Amino acid sequence: MKNIKILFLFVAALSMASCGDFLEKAPKTSQSTEVTLSNFDGLNKAAYGALMPMYDWYGTSYVLANEMRSGNGRREASGTFQSGRFYSEYVWNYSADATSGMWGSCYYVIHAANSVIANLEGKDSEEGVTAQDLDNLKAECLFIRALCHHTLVLYYAQPFTYQPDGLGVPNIIEPGDANYFPARNTTREVYTQIVEDLLEAEKIMADDYQRSGVTDAKATITKPAIQALLSRVYLYMGEWQKAADYATKVINNEAYELWTAEELPTVWTKDVAGDGGEVIFEIYGKKTADYYNSWSDISYVTNPNGYADGGVSNDLYKLYADNDVRKTLHRTDKENVSGGLMWTTKYAGKGDGTPDCNNIIVLRLSEMYLNRAEAILNGASISGTTAIADVNAIRANRGVDALTSLGFADMKLERRLELAYEGHYLWDLGRWGDGVVREDFTAGDNFKDIPFPSYKWALPISQSELDINPNLVQNPEY
Amino acid sequence: MKSVKLFFTSLVILLAAITGYAQDIQVKGVVSDASTGETIPFATVQVKGTTKIATTDLNGSYTILAPGNATLLVTYVGYADAEVPVNGRSVVNITIEQSTQQLDDVLVVAYGTTSKEAKTGSVTTIKSESIGDAPVASVEKMLAGKMAGVQISSYSGQPGAPTTIRIRGISSINAGSEPLWVVDGIPVMTEDQNMMSNVGAGSGTTMASINPNDIESITVLKDAAAAAIYGSRAANGVILVTTKSGKQGKSSFTARAKVGVTQLSNDKKFRPADVESLLTFQRDAIINAGYDPDDADGGYYRPLSLLDNDNTDWYDHLTRVGQMQEYEINALGGNEKGSFYTSLAYHKETGIYYGVDYQRFTARVNADYQLLKQLRAGARINAGYSDQNSGQMGNLYYANGAYAMWNILPFEKAYDEDGNHNQDLPNNADTNPRAIAQYDEYNDKQYRFQGNMYVEYKPIDKVTIKTTNGAEMSLTNARQYWAPETNEGTTTLWMYRQESYRLTTSNTVAYNDIFADKHSLRLMAGQEAQYDGYNYLGGKSPDVDPAMPYPNTSSAEKDALYYNESEETLLSFFGQLDYSYDSKYYVQGSIRYDGSSLFGADTKWGLFWSASASWNLHNENWLKDVKWLNTLKLRASYGVNGNNNIPRYRAYGLYATAGYNGVTGMLPSRVENKELSWEKNRTWNIGVDFAFLDRLNGSIEVYNRNTEDMLLSKRTPQTSGFSSNLMNIGSVQNRGVEVMLEGDIIRTDDITWTAGFNIAFNRSKVKDLAGSEFLTAADPRSGYDTPVRIVEGKNMYNFYVRDWYGVNPSNGDGLWYAEDGSLTNDRTKARYAYIGSPEPKANGGFNTQFSWKGLSLSAFFEYSIGNDVLINNVYGWYDDDINVPVNNLLAKDYWKKPGDTATNPKPVVGSSSVYYAGYSSRFIQDGSYLRIKDVTLSYNLPQNITKKAGMKNVKVYVSAINPYTFHDVDGVFDPELGSLGYDYGGAYSMVKSFIGGLEITF
Secondary structure, eight states: HHHHHHHHHHHHHHHHHHHHHEEEEEEHHHHHHHTTTTTTHHHHHHHHHHTTIIIIIOOOOOOOEEEHTSSSSEOSSSTTTTSSSSSHHHHOOBTBBBSSHHHHHHHHHHHHHHHHHOOTTGGGSSSTHHHHHHHHHHHHHHHHHHHHHHHHHHHHHHTTTTOOSSSSOOOOOOOOTTTTOOOOBBBHHHHHOOOOOHHHHHHHHHTTTOOOSOOGGGSSHHHHHHHHHHHHHHHHHHOOOHHHHHHHHHOOTTOOOOOOTTGGGGGGTTSSOOSSSSSSEEOOTTTTTTTTTHHHHHHHHHHHTTTOEEEEEEHHTSOOTTTTTGGSEEEOOOTTTSSSSSSTTTTTTOSSSSSSSEEEEEEEEEHHHHHHHHHHHTTTOOTOOOOHHHHHHHHTTTTTOOOOOOOOOHHHHHHHHHHHHTTTTHHHHHHTTOOOOOOOOOOGGTTTTTTTSSSSSOOOOOOOHHOOOOOOOTTTOO | OOOHHHHHHHHHHHHHHHHOOOOOOEEEEEETTTTTTOBBBOEEETTSSSSSSOOTTSEEEEEEEEETTOEEEEETTBOEEEEETTTTBOOOOEEEEEEOOOOOOOOETTTTEEETOOOOEEEEEEEHHHHTTTOSSSSSGGTTTTSTTTEESSOOSSSSBBBEEESOOOSSSSOOOOOOOETTTTTTOOOOOOOOOOOOOOOOBBTTTGGGGEEEEEEEEEHHHHGGGOOTTTTOEEEEEEEEEOOOOOOOEEEEEEEEEEOOOTTTOBBBBHHHHHHHHHHHHHHTTTTTTTTTTSSSOOGGGGGGGGOOHHHHHHHHOOOEEEEEEEEEESSSSSSEEEEEEEEEEEBBTTTEEEEEEEEEEEEEESSSSSEEEEEEEEEEEEEEEEETTTSOOTOOOOOTTTOTTTTTTTTTTTBOOOOOOOGTTTTOHHHHHHHHHHEEEEEEEEEEEEEEEETTTTEEEEEEEEEEEEEEEEEEEEOGTTTOHHHHHHHEEEEEEEEEEEEEEEEEEETTTTTTEEEEEEEEEEEEEEEEEEEEEOOOHHHHOSSSGSTTOOEEEEEEEEEEEEEEEEEEEEETTTTTTEEEEEEEEEEESSSSSTTTTEEEEEEEEEEEEEGGGHHOOOTTTTEEEEEEEEEEEEOOOOOTTTTEEEEEEETTTTTEEEEEEEEOOOOOOOEEEEEEEEEEEEETTEEEEEEEEEEEEESSSOOOEEOOOGGGSSEEEEEEOEEEEEEEEEEEEEEEEEEEESSEEEEEEEEEHHHEEEEEEOOEEEEEOOOOTTTEEEEEEEEEESSSEEEEEEEEEEOOOTOOHHHBBTTTSEEEEEEGGGGGEEOOOOOSEEEEEEEEEEEETTTTEHHHHHHHHOOEEOOOTTTTTTTTTSOOBHHHHHHHHHHOOOTTTSSBBOOOOOOOSSSSSSSGGGGEOOOEEEEEEEEEEEEEEEEEHHHHHHHHHHEEEEEEEEEEEEEEETTSSSOOOOOTOOOOOOOOEEEEOOOOOOEEEH
């Protein structure tokens, strides 16, 4: 019996001895939150990482959804040239049980940005890290946070120009906390936060800050990108002078120049935007990227021989003059069995096989000219330019004649023609109070036109989110 | 009846002719108790070494035919076996002695064996004999319908596909519900390790690397007491597999071969409609929409002249008769020092869809040796290799024949002008599964090794010290290649390498003692540790040279590499105490303390325990004299088990790397949960075992199992960045009754007829979802949400679908119930309702075997009662779209004119108010079925013939597997649709096989 006791104790002791380490198994191919946010290198990677999901939420979902809703897009009701995708967007069929996923996508990215912002303090004590390095990271994250809040307020609130003090979305400026149940801020409060973030970003980012090592320099956040977004946000707020001022800052920046009529057809499918040209900020597309959408990629959905749901309506197509080089940015299917249906070539793919991928432009120079023209028409003044001069600057590079006079309708038309299928037109219609009027529409008269104002311009918040957070209020009529 | 008699008569004559020259004599006698002299009825008298058996009658008399030099073996419950040589006598009276050593069936249980007499928990065993000849490719499939409360189902009939096993219902929502498998004392890996097959990931268990014929017995531990010693991971039950080992003094060499064919199990002849019916249907749909099918410019052109085309039956064209073959040799032997068993087997199957095949080699060596009087050692080594081609089965891939047949119209040609597979198939994305099968590759090569070695030391008679150490490895090499012939001239290659490995050590000390004759005591203590590692390396190479389709020929710029690695550990200490008194009263207590690396720093450890007792009433003096009662035993148990079956690192808050724009960044991938810990099951079980008249035995069990602290994703506000976090919340209850019965209906010298039956009733109830009203069940294969919901206050799985009313007889519109209960023909206004559940009210199996001399006919049935199934609209229910075929049921029965009471509404092409879209109760049906699982006719050649040929035994047999299934489900090939009762389309459904085999033992 004694032997047994000794043996048993021996076995127990042996196994106990190694037990502490044996059960500690930390992940190897991902890093704990604690470690990541504890040093500059981790924060630097995390700040950059916050950009990545954009390929998914801004790229495919945002642009396509907006165009399908705005009347620029068109989808076949049945048959080969549709796959069942983007029907709900096309007919504006949103309910609390089936709504856009933008809410989750944007708040996730906001959490990623806030996690960096909240942990920067004191990291400049690390060797080789300066206070400016930290400010650059913070500026990037503030830009991302502002872009996300802006997207959210566009999706889930009525336009600022219509109901500035209506229901906005919660401003989230601290890292995620599962026990925090925020109420909705007003739309004005959200815009105030966005402007505050962007102004601070502009102030603290080094003028020449440019992330190194990247393939596409235009797919990173720079000071001009912050300024261009400020121009857009002010425009959407009706802050005309500020919109014009910030547009001017970018227009006067020699790094950017308008694409010529010759260049225009070639710029959309490039792998890298390169120096010069219009692109101020874009999302870089690559098939090996983690947020690549594969078969749901915008390049496949707008490909007539792919899923083909994202077509171009004749309402838009017929607006292009025959000599307008922008008209050539359309194609029909390979053998034209669709009978002349059109699809945009702005996302025709980089030639990387099937399905393909594409860069997605978020901010470019033409938008700045158009922002400024609209602002000037609304009373802003910038010395040395006029609204018509800005519009004609674009037209001169599109193969169409200069306008001799510029009314609101001309400015709106030019904006639609130039920025079609880049995710703008829907918000423009809302800002202008125009509503959606469609003629070339395939889903029945019930869904064809969306008047403004209408409750439909603010999408419903998902029921599950409302269930979890009692402080949230649903938009009316959902 | 006459022909049956005639058949048997001729068989008798035939067999009599064969056996006629045997020098048998008729032996008579009486069997009696050696001490009291009382005669003993129902004792078994057997000619030793043969299958000849007789039973004593009420007077203890028997008659048997035996050779004059034979030995008679007499057995009877409660008595020691007796052997008596005949020595040419015609009257042999035999006395037998009562034994204190009961004639128990040995049961393999956790960390050892026990006897039926001593068991206190809920344990069911099947032995190799009843595993039988069923030519299944995988061990877990053998369990179907054989044990009460063990539910086996598959999402796929593809060779090598995994199986879903549920013991006593589904106890967990997020953590796995698969039982723990322990082979020869070592917990083994059960995940599907194939990467290309598309049938398995996460959907169940596969034991494909183990040859079913190597198995001696399978024991299922169902209740907390039986499983508690496996504490952690035992919540879903434990399946103990024991492989064969050599026996002292017996040596044999066996060769087996079987060949057969397989085909789609489609007993209700469901399929796409034939071309004539389809055209009629489509023309009606066009006319109903106000168009002219004969107008070439009308948008919908379907002229009758299409019938004159070179039409194709795509169902026939995409399916085939599969073939199956299996060869095996094994040998076993032993002497007083050592014994061994070894086998080598090869199995090959071609699928019923093109491009699908499976082959496998397995080899095993089991050896045991008595090194010293106190020291024994042995090893169990199994190696397996499989090579599997998968096509693109099990999903909504155009390359999947099971899906493509519902996309391609019969008007499409099978071959183009050059005789190549036609790939101009616009409705199927220009994809022809036959071309895919010919040119593309979806291949898995899997190498598996399982080995363990034990040393057993008995320093003194009553103490046994044992250490068992195992290693298991699985390496999968997968290759996916898109050839230029099927991809518009481009190529893409993916190659993956996946390794899983497990190291286990298990060490026990046991003390056994019997004191004062009647007190029996066993104490056991042990320790176990387990390490699991996993790594995965994948590469993608676009544009490889088709002449040399390897990464070497692709440009480095486009290549992409993927990598993942993880590990997990478990450390356990356990102890068990058994005490029994006089073979009447048994108690057992178990305790186990487990630490898992999966949980938070302070919550890694879980304590699990059980207590159980049983009472053998038949050993009580006041029942001992009741001769007809062999066994009457009451059992009760209570215990707590754990479940840690979740993905790794869920307790950590994580950042994952992600590549973008040439730089690697980091993104938050998970919220931290430092408190994450074990999911717990509390189970009580009450059972009664009985046996009467030495003929009928069975058991009845009642149980209640509560799952608590469930590992459940709690929804969090998305404004926090994440929509859910895994926490220990919520609870689920499973209650049930199980009945098993087995009996000998006829047992004479030449004829035996046995039958067995089992049935299980399980009821689940979701008691707490921690604030969520419901959860949506995800498909285990794809991760997609299903129309199945888990609802607080209801049973576990419920279909949540649009509420269908039927067809309006006056105008053919489909009608739904609207929210207010009124009827509407607008699908978008239809209300949603909980309609039906895929959980069966009862399920089980029954079997019967009839043997006459060497000839034996066995049949085995499996059934499921009261489960609902939801039929997928992928299968030809599109009544508004003429670009895809419809099925033969829809084409046969749809509304045509006012007054028709049709099942299906009027088809209208291009209608916006489509009837199929979304899931509705229109497609919910009673999924009950009765499956003839296996019918086998076998014949053992008489031994006097085989002996002359130098063989111990020769057996020939023919089997039909799944030959027929009785069911009422319209719109599926086969009603077995996995535990969610729902198929999201493209499944490789069940198959039936017809097989012939030969088995020779030397």
